[in-house]
Amino acid sequence: MAKLEIENPIVQVNNLKFYYPGNARALHGIDIAFPEKQVTALIGPSGCGKSTLLRCFNRMNDLIDGCRVEGDVIIDGENIYNRNTDIIELRRKVGMVFQKSNPFPKSIYENVIYGLRIAGEKDRSLLDERVETSLKGAALWDEVKERLHESALGLSGGQMQRLCIARAIAVNPKVILMDEPCSALDPKSTARVEDLIGELREDFTIIIVTHNMQQAARVSDNTAFLFEGNLIEYGLTDQLFVKPRNKQTEDYITGRFG
Amino acid sequence: MKKLPTRVKYWRIGEPMVWLSGAALTTTLLTAIVLLIVIMVNGLGVFWPSDIQLLELKDGSRIAGTLTRTEPTADKSGLRRQYKIANRDLYGLDFRWIDEAQIAHEEIPANMLTLERMEYGDFYGTLKSLGHAGQQDPATFAQLESALAVVKADLDGLKELEEKLTAASYRMEKLRLKTLKLDYNKAPADNPERLEIESEKEQIKAEFADLLEVQLSRTAKVREATAVFVSGDGREKEVVLADIVRAYTPNQMSVTEKILFYAGKLVELFIGEPRESNTEGGLFPAIFGTVMLIFVMSLFSFPLGVIAAIYLREYAKEGLLVRIVRIAVNNLAGIPSIVYGIFGLGFFIYGIGHSIDTLFFPERLPTPTFGTGGLLWASLTLALLTVPVVIVSTEEALGAIPREMREGSYALGSTKFQTLVRILLPMASPGIMTGLILAMARAAGEVAPLMITGVVKLAPALPIDGNFPFLHLDRKFMHLGFHIYDIGFQSPNVEAAKPMVFVTTLLLVLIVLVMSSVAIRLRNKMKKRYTFGTF
Numbered sequence: 001m002a003k004l005e006i007e008n009p010i011v012q013v014n015n016l017k018f019y020y021p022g023n024a025r026a027l028h029g030i031d032i033a034f035p036e037k038q039v040t041a042l043i044g045p046s047g048c049g050k051s052t053l054l055r056c057f058n059r060m061n062d063l064i065d066g067c068r069v070e071g072d073v074i075i076d077g078e079n080i081y082n083r084n085t086d087i088i089e090l091r092r093k094v095g096m097v098f099q100k101s102n103p104f105p106k107s108i109y110e111n112v113i114y115g116l117r118i119a120g121e122k123d124r125s126l127l128d129e130r131v132e133t134s135l136k137g138a139a140l141w142d143e144v145k146e147r148l149h150e151s152a153l154g155l156s157g158g159q160m161q162r163l164c165i166a167r168a169i170a171v172n173p174k175v176i177l178m179d180e181p182c183s184a185l186d187p188k189s190t191a192r193v194e195d196l197i198g199e200l201r202e203d204f205t206i207i208i209v210t211h212n213m214q215q216a217a218r219v220s221d222n223t224a225f226l227f228e229g230n231l232i233e234y235g236l237t238d239q240l241f242v243k244p245r246n247k248q249t250e251d252y253i254t255g256r257f258g
Numbered sequence: 259m260k261k262l263p264t265r266v267k268y269w270r271i272g273e274p275m276v277w278l279s280g281a282a283l284t285t286t287l288l289t290a291i292v293l294l295i296v297i298m299v300n301g302l303g304v305f306w307p308s309d310i311q312l313l314e315l316k317d318g319s320r321i322a323g324t325l326t327r328t329e330p331t332a333d334k335s336g337l338r339r340q341y342k343i344a345n346r347d348l349y350g351l352d353f354r355w356i357d358e359a360q361i362a363h364e365e366i367p368a369n370m371l372t373l374e375r376m377e378y379g380d381f382y383g384t385l386k387s388l389g390h391a392g393q394q395d396p397a398t399f400a401q402l403e404s405a406l407a408v409v410k411a412d413l414d415g416l417k418e419l420e421e422k423l424t425a426a427s428y429r430m431e432k433l434r435l436k437t438l439k440l441d442y443n444k445a446p447a448d449n450p451e452r453l454e455i456e457s458e459k460e461q462i463k464a465e466f467a468d469l470l471e472v473q474l475s476r477t478a479k480v481r482e483a484t485a486v487f488v489s490g491d492g493r494e495k496e497v498v499l500a501d502i503v504r505a506y507t508p509n510q511m512s513v514t515e516k517i518l519f520y521a522g523k524l525v526e527l528f529i530g531e532p533r534e535s536n537t538e539g540g541l542f543p544a545i546f547g548t549v550m551l552i553f554v555m556s557l558f559s560f561p562l563g564v565i566a567a568i569y570l571r572e573y574a575k576e577g578l579l580v581r582i583v584r585i586a587v588n589n590l591a592g593i594p595s596i597v598y599g600i601f602g603l604g605f606f607i608y609g610i611g612h613s614i615d616t617l618f619f620p621e622r623l624p625t626p627t628f629g630t631g632g633l634l635w636a637s638l639t640l641a642l643l644t645v646p647v648v649i650v651s652t653e654e655a656l657g658a659i660p661r662e663m664r665e666g667s668y669a670l671g672s673t674k675f676q677t678l679v680r681i682l683l684p685m686a687s688p689g690i691m692t693g694l695i696l697a698m699a700r701a702a703g704e705v706a707p708l709m710i711t712g713v714v715k716l717a718p719a720l721p722i723d724g725n726f727p728f729l730h731l732d733r734k735f736m737h738l739g740f741h742i743y744d745i746g747f748q749s750p751n752v753e754a755a756k757p758m759v760f761v762t763t764l765l766l767v768l769i770v771l772v773m774s775s776v777a778i779r780l781r782n783k784m785k786k787r788y789t790f791g792t793f
Contacts (some may be wrong), residue, residue, distance in 0.1 A: 013372070058669060060665060060668070060669065063664075063665070089671070090671075091668065091670065091671040095670070096665075098662055098665060098666060098669075102663055103661065104667070104668040104681055105664065105681075105787065105788040114667070114670055114672075114680075117680075118670065118671065118676045119671065164666070167666075167670065168669075168670070172590060172673065180362065
């Protein structure tokens, strides 16, 4: 298996196995490391385990009754599957953007500061400032600055997704997980979100799951190809797409299956 | 393309299903509308002052009355009319059927008047004279009206006295209970508190006697004023003016006057007290009791149902047990309401109520304080009856929230509780409101469980008054639903009570409608705020 040597990875995964309820194994021992402040894409056919792997990084899989995890995920020097991990703290450190945009039925303002509010932040000026920086960071500020206190449900699909990104970066995470963030968007909105990912790279480590190989090629620095719960190939995006070392990878990226 | 036979096409388009479902909806709507129309036609006309007709029959007798309905005679040879002839004290009955063939002559004399009396229902007749017991002088209707106004002022003055008497007897009752407590604690006869109570009792007794004497003499004086009326068939009847609630001449009234009269009667209906074993007068205590009952019921059933549903949906681990609980909750809604009533009687009243009595009011036993039917127990029983509705709708509302919402909230580092309070409950609120609306509507229409948990035909006092602690949930109360049953089926004079049955029904429907509309408005507001308008 092709491996990418990474110094000081921010996320380090060692022999990760994941079982869905009923002992159905979805990940068969994944070893992978993610470099800091780069964009890494996870690609692979449906059901290959890329979303499952992504959801292991903020322990979103804990919400599934009866699932089981083996192996280590070390984020920022700590194994998040330790018994005494503070999940709340972890999820503040590892933000997530979902496939379907999911703004809360609140105002735009309240949506952005939701993470801060539940953490107990009350300082009005800090909240105001954070709303502005986060919305600017998500390239949404100019479109919504006049109607911050209107319902977020009145935004367009692309705006909603950027709002979700603003919401994620408002709590200042180290890592942002993106689970097919553009799959429900039209091409124009997709382009804007992709541009945004490029800008966010400066400040955050981004791990993005995508179905769309062109997108992976456009936005990511590194790409990992998963197939049937195994990591098949992991390398620099430029190399992986141009000269894949593995036959299966080549078949997939050339469209022979998947 | 091959042309399909019409028959096949007819089925493919699915037209029969459209007709079938349309017919089902129409049937439901029509039944409901017919029901409402029947209630409204019968209920709305009750207070309209109809003309009094004077009939001369072929056998020479004369009858005065208002026409209530006309129908074919038994042998279908002609029509017969039902008249309300009133004057129950003279004739013994309020209604009479007369064949049209018997009527020789009919007219609407202007001087006919209607008296609404405290007893024996209405009186139809003409005024003959006015005066004191022995001495009568011929009088006009205007004179009668001014005499009635004088009497009414006197009676209002007496009402103040009566209030003082009630207050005195309330204080007396408090002292009696205090004495009972002292007796129970075996306080000696020379206990200072006891002596104090005794002296206070004497004082109140003296006060009471004085008040009573004044009241009696003043009442006797007021009751001296009488008037003599002549019924349609020429019989004379002396009526004490104080017993007349209202006197009017419907045959002389213009339409505007009739409308004003009607409005006045409606006001009386809403704020007045019932008279004549509830068949006349107002319904205020029953309206108040109904609204209060539903309010207290919601206070219990709403939080209980919502919290139970939260546990079932959000915290309980999905499994066999939860599924069984869910089925059980659904089935609870199907238990006959009388069973809930019996449970309320056994558990709340005899169980909890009696325990409260033994713990806190042992000196009053065997007279129960909480160990008897009352507003609190009736509300709790109804809350139990309606809680499944709230649980089911809350559960469904919580379940309908997309998974992404929860995940989005968790992903930002919120706890389960924060997610519940900040995201899930607001989003579920329209659904929860729907449950509450259904629960309230069901509670408003329930009568059977109330009959054994505290509803009464005539409550001596409202559950809220000026005496500490102001809210008396242990008191018995009146209820519109029970009122319908009571006057419709338990009244000594069912035919006379019938109009009131319709009025009461109309009022109950109206109350449910008003409460539901308020709740629905609230729900729509929430819906607008918490759900996606467009996709």
